Amino acid sequence: MAKKMEAPKMFKPKMGKKELELLGKLTNALAVSGDEQEIRQIVMDELEGFADEMRVDHLGNVLVTKLGKGKKRLRVMVAAHMDEVGFMLIKDEGKGIFEFRTVGGIDPRQLVGKQVIVGRDHVPGIIGAKAIHLTTPQERKQVLPVTQLRIDLGPGGSTKAKPGDRATFATELQVLGPTLCAKALDNRLGVYNLIQLVKNAPENIDLLAAFTVQEEVGLRGAKVAAFSFNPDIGIAIDSTPAFDLPDYHGEENTQYRTHLDGGPAIYVMDGATIADRRLVDWLVDTAKAENIPWQFRQPAPGGTDAGAIHRVREGVPSVSVSVPGRYAHSAAGMARIDDELNTLKLLHAALARLDEKILLRQE
Amino acid sequence: MAEKKKDNLLELIKRLVETPGPSGQEHQIRAAVREEIEGYADEIRTDALGNLIVRVGSKKAGGMRVMVSAHIDEIGLMVTHIDEKGFARFLSIGGVSPLTCLGNRVLFMDGTRGVIGMESIEPGTMPTLDKMYIDTGATSAKDCPVQVGDVCGFERPFLDMGKRLVAKSMDDRIAAAIAIEAMKLVKKTSPNEIYFVFSVQEEVGIRGATTAAYGVNPEVGIAVDVTGVGDTPKGFKLNVELGNGPAIKVRDSSFIADPRVVQWMVNEAKAQKLPYQMEVLTFGGTDGRAIQMTREGVPAGCLSIGSRYIHTPSEMVDRADVENSIKLLAGLLNNKIELGEL
Numbered sequence: 181m182a183k184k185m186e187a188p189k190m191f192k193p194k195m196g197k198k199e200l201e202l203l204g205k206l207t208n209a210l211a212v213s214g215d216e217q218e219i220r221q222i223v224m225d226e227l228e229g230f231a232d233e234m235r236v237d238h239l240g241n242v243l244v245t246k247l248g249k250g251k252k253r254l255r256v257m258v259a260a261h262m263d264e265v266g267f268m269l270i271k272d273e274g275k276g277i278f279e280f281r282t283v284g285g286i287d288p289r290q291l292v293g294k295q296v297i298v299g300r301d302h303v304p305g306i307i308g309a310k311a312i313h314l315t316t317p318q319e320r321k322q323v324l325p326v327t328q329l330r331i332d333l334g335p336g337g338s339t340k341a342k343p344g345d346r347a348t349f350a351t352e353l354q355v356l357g358p359t360l361c362a363k364a365l366d367n368r369l370g371v372y373n374l375i376q377l378v379k380n381a382p383e384n385i386d387l388l389a390a391f392t393v394q395e396e397v398g399l400r401g402a403k404v405a406a407f408s409f410n411p412d413i414g415i416a417i418d419s420t421p422a423f424d425l426p427d428y429h430g431e432e433n434t435q436y437r438t439h440l441d442g443g444p445a446i447y448v449m450d451g452a453t454i455a456d457r458r459l460v461d462w463l464v465d466t467a468k469a470e471n472i473p474w475q476f477r478q479p480a481p482g483g484t485d486a487g488a489i490h491r492v493r494e495g496v497p498s499v500s501v502s503v504p505g506r507y508a509h510s511a512a513g514m515a516r517i518d519d520e521l522n523t524l525k526l527l528h529a530a531l532a533r534l535d536e537k538i539l540l541r542q543e
Numbered sequence: 544m545a546e547k548k549k550d551n552l553l554e555l556i557k558r559l560v561e562t563p564g565p566s567g568q569e570h571q572i573r574a575a576v577r578e579e580i581e582g583y584a585d586e587i588r589t590d591a592l593g594n595l596i597v598r599v600g601s602k603k604a605g606g607m608r609v610m611v612s613a614h615i616d617e618i619g620l621m622v623t624h625i626d627e628k629g630f631a632r633f634l635s636i637g638g639v640s641p642l643t644c645l646g647n648r649v650l651f652m653d654g655t656r657g658v659i660g661m662e663s664i665e666p667g668t669m670p671t672l673d674k675m676y677i678d679t680g681a682t683s684a685k686d687c688p689v690q691v692g693d694v695c696g697f698e699r700p701f702l703d704m705g706k707r708l709v710a711k712s713m714d715d716r717i718a719a720a721i722a723i724e725a726m727k728l729v730k731k732t733s734p735n736e737i738y739f740v741f742s743v744q745e746e747v748g749i750r751g752a753t754t755a756a757y758g759v760n761p762e763v764g765i766a767v768d769v770t771g772v773g774d775t776p777k778g779f780k781l782n783v784e785l786g787n788g789p790a791i792k793v794r795d796s797s798f799i800a801d802p803r804v805v806q807w808m809v810n811e812a813k814a815q816k817l818p819y820q821m822e823v824l825t826f827g828g829t830d831g832r833a834i835q836m837t838r839e840g841v842p843a844g845c846l847s848i849g850s851r852y853i854h855t856p857s858e859m860v861d862r863a864d865v866e867n868s869i870k871l872l873a874g875l876l877n878n879k880i881e882l883g884e885l
Contacts, residue, residue, distance in 0.1 A: 434624045434632050435673070448692035449621055449636070454567030454744060460692070476691045478623045479634055495592035495754030541570070541589060 191380050191532075193524045195517045202226065203372050204353040207362035210297055212266030212283050212346035213397045216240055218300065219262040219371065223391050226375050231389075241405045242391040246381040252536050257388040257411035257496070258377060258527070259402050259485040260370035260418070261395030264363070265509050266348035269298065269331065269341060276305075276337025277330045280347065284396030288326050290510045295350035296331060303340045304350060305333040349511040358516055365513045366419040367395070369503045373417055373524045382532035395485055399452065402485035406492040412539065413459065413497055414489035417527065419515065420445050420477055420502035437480060438504035440516050443473030444523035447500040450480060452487025456497035458538055463501065466530040472522050477502060497539065501527060552866070553708075555579065556720045557701040560710035565619025565636045565696045566747045568652050569593050572615045576719060576741050583726050594755040595741040599729050606734030607880045610761035610841075611725075611872070612752050612830035613718035614745030614768070617711070618854055619696040620649060622677070622689050629681030631657065631689055634672060637746030641670040643855045649695040655679060655688045657695065697856040706862055707785070713850055713858035715745065718767035721848070721868045728873035737876050742830055749797070752830035756837035763804065763842050763880060764834030767872065769858065770795075770822050770847035781824065783849040785861040788818030789868040792845035797828025798835055803882040804844030811874045817867045822847050842882060846872060 195203075202222075211219040223242050227234060233245040242262075247253075265284030272278055278298075282288075292309045307329055312320070331347060333340055351363040362368070374389050381387045388409045392401035406414060424439040438445040446463050447455050467474035477500075490498035503523045505515040558579075564572035573595050577587065586598040595615070602608060618637035625631050644659045651657070657677040661670055677695070681687035689695075702709040710716070722739050729737060738759045743751035745768075756764065770790055773781030783790045791808045792800050812819035822845075835843035848868055851859040 432626055434626060436624075449567065454636075454747060454750075457567070479621045479692060480623065490592065491750055491753050493754065494758040495590055495594075495751075497591055541593075 191525070191528045193376060193521045195521060200355065202375070203360070203368065206368040206371055207353045207364050210300070210302060210346060210348045211262055211264055212268070212348055213263040213394045214283070215346045216262045216393045220391070223262070223371065223375060227378055230379050237404060237408060239401050239404055240393040241401045243405060243408060244378055244389040244391070246378050246387040246389065248381070248383040248385050248387070250384065253384065253386050254413060254534055254536055255386045255388055255409070255411045256413045256415065256531065256534065257390055257406060257409045257489060258374055258415045258417060259390040259392050259405065259489060260374040261367045261392045261401065261485055262371055263393055263396050264348060264366070265396050266346055267296065267331070269343050269345045269347065271343055272338050273330070274338065276333040276335055278333065278337065278341065280326070280331050282326055283346070284509070286509055289323050291326065291329055292324060294511050296347045297350045298331065298333060298341045298347040299345040301340070303333055305331045305347070308332050351512050358518065360515045360517060360520065361512055363511055363513065365505045365515050366508045369419045369505070369515060369520055370417040373527060376524055377527060377531070380528060382528065385531055385534055387531070392485055399483060399485055399488035403488040403492060406489040406496060410493060411496055414486055415498065416485035416489065416500040418484045418500060418502045419505045419508065420482070421508045422504040422506050437478050438475060440504055440506060440514070440519065442475035442504060443467070443519060444526045445475050445477040445502045445504050447477050447484070447502070448479050450482045450484065450500070452483030453490055453498060453500065455486070455499040459497060459499035462534070462538055463499065463526065463530055466533060467526055470525070470529045472526045472529070474526065552720070552724065553703055555723065556708065556717065559716040559719050560701050560712050563650050563652060563696040564615055564617055565694050566616040566744045567636070568694045569616050569743045573741065576615060576723065579723050580726060590755060590758055592751050592754050593743045594751045596755060596759065597726070597739040597741070599726055599737045599739065600733050600735060602736040603734040605879050606736060607762045608736045608738070608760070609876060609880070610738045610740055610756060610759045610764040610834055611722055611876070612740040612742050612755065612764065612766045612834060613722045614715045614742045614751065614830060615719055616743050616746050617696055617714065617716070618746050619694055620677070622691055622693045624691060625684050625687045625689070627684055629683045629687040630676040630678060631687065632676050636694065638854050639672070640854065641672050641675065644672070644675055645670065647856060648698045649677060650698040651689055651693055651695040656698065699856045707859050708862055708865070709857050709859045711856040711858065713860050714769045714853050717769060717848055717860050717865060721767055721865060721872060724869040725872040725876065728869070730877050733877045734879055735876060745830060749828060749830055749833045752833035753837070756834045756841070760838060761834065761841055763882065764831065765804070765843070765875065766829040766831035766834065766845040768829040768845060768847055769850035769853055769860070770824055771827065771853060772849040772851055775851055783820055783822050783847070785849050785851060785859070786863060787820045787849070788864060789871045790820050790822035790847035790849055792822045792824065792831070792847050795824035795827045795829065798832035800831065800844040801835065801842035803885060804842050806883055807880065808844060808846065808871070808875065812871055815870060815874050817871055819871070
């Protein structure tokens, strides 16, 4: 492994009032795939003055370049998707009632009875269902498919929203002791981390930060972002499910994916990418050298922006790192503040010790 | 006992099929291929994903830039969890059937060995991979020699049955062998600039050939891969049979071969008086798709070798098919390529 490079100043991420305020803005925002404007604006406001170049591409990715100093700098693309899973209104049925569909992977069992916000004005509404008084025992055994659910905006709904508008859960960030509780931690934690990396970019690399769109519907933004940046290395930063709960039968849980409090989750393989082993080793070596807790995300299906990045042009060695989070793609997920800070710390430390030797093949 | 005459083709096949290299872990097989081709190449490079790209010849008047792709990865397993007793849970890399796992032996990239066992299941039900584990001989999690993310392949020696050849990774090392042998037959007089690509990560979604094709930017492309056969008891309803010659792919579920490339291959087989068979596959996919879909699109086809028991540790091919495929591929590369009208 390459020797540790001296960082100009120690980077010690913290989660104080200012940081929580930014994270709250990010998780509370409505940015369902295909309409990421709200997050895009927050990102661009935050990074004003920090970047060498900042632009919005044709799909809506925010592409930020932060140049380093010195010779032979690697061009490192770090991608965090801005979009979240959610809903799209598809039909105005009058009296404030809208038919809708899900965007991205959402379990229909998660929907009934949830408060939502609709459109760029965050119009409040609820996903309703027949009251229990009126249901039969047989009905109560069935999952209501999304086609039978409606978003209810109340009288005058037609003046406040229209088919095509996006909607998401109305959850606001709460801090429960050591835990962050919010919607869309997947992937506002990644967006938050990438903002902090740009603001504190190590100077040994050219940091190519891609705040991507449409990840939840098939890694679409990252594909064109990677084509544009044409980087030497790709890193997707995301949030990945933790299913670290006790097994119902008291047996050993072998399908946990990740554990809360286990530190940043480093990917070896998911459904879309086999991580480049040189990059996996680099992250693990950095974590060990810096005494940062870390874990492998269990190899399993699923995908991150790395799935698109590594296949672009002549190929890009790629890896993913995620903050573990419980109950992803629902109205409220949970992640640990320590896991979030350790992920940011690991990414910064790893980037700061990166040099071109990492791409040599030993064979 | 009389000394057996050295059989170079069998030696090459044996070396290639016995080298481990599940998708993403192609360094050993890449090094082996590189050694085999070093004396025949004009240029060798390894791209960002690990594809070995070998140029032979340069473009002369009337010649074309041709990509030949044979994938060097194979299916395998990856460890997902080490339990308290030291058993390693796993998932598959590429299409591994649970039916082919039980009792099999696996070889990890660092040389560690293991055997596959299974939880007890309801009699009469199909096993699933999540009920299986690799036993490395460990007595607890502490002394387990493997960890989450470690990769293994099936371990089986090469078997020469005379007419038929059997190995764990005929898919697609037999194609690598054919490409290497064809490379040796490329003549100085060939007008074509030929890029032999030994591609990675085909089994997980034709990933290596995607980036290699972009880099090579060919004018015509041929994948070389194995294909399913219809000559086993109550097997697939397929036209291809072992021993009936190289199979010229018309379609599979990932792509429709360019009809001009199909015709070019048929013409060459006829010109050499080689046996050949047309392949219409109802499933599957090859590097041909990646070549066809790169950049602005490329005329692409696939030379297939009929194989029984694909994606089991005992994939079987016919030796004559292999030898005829080498002749067919070399002929295609040595002559001026005439692609007719679409």
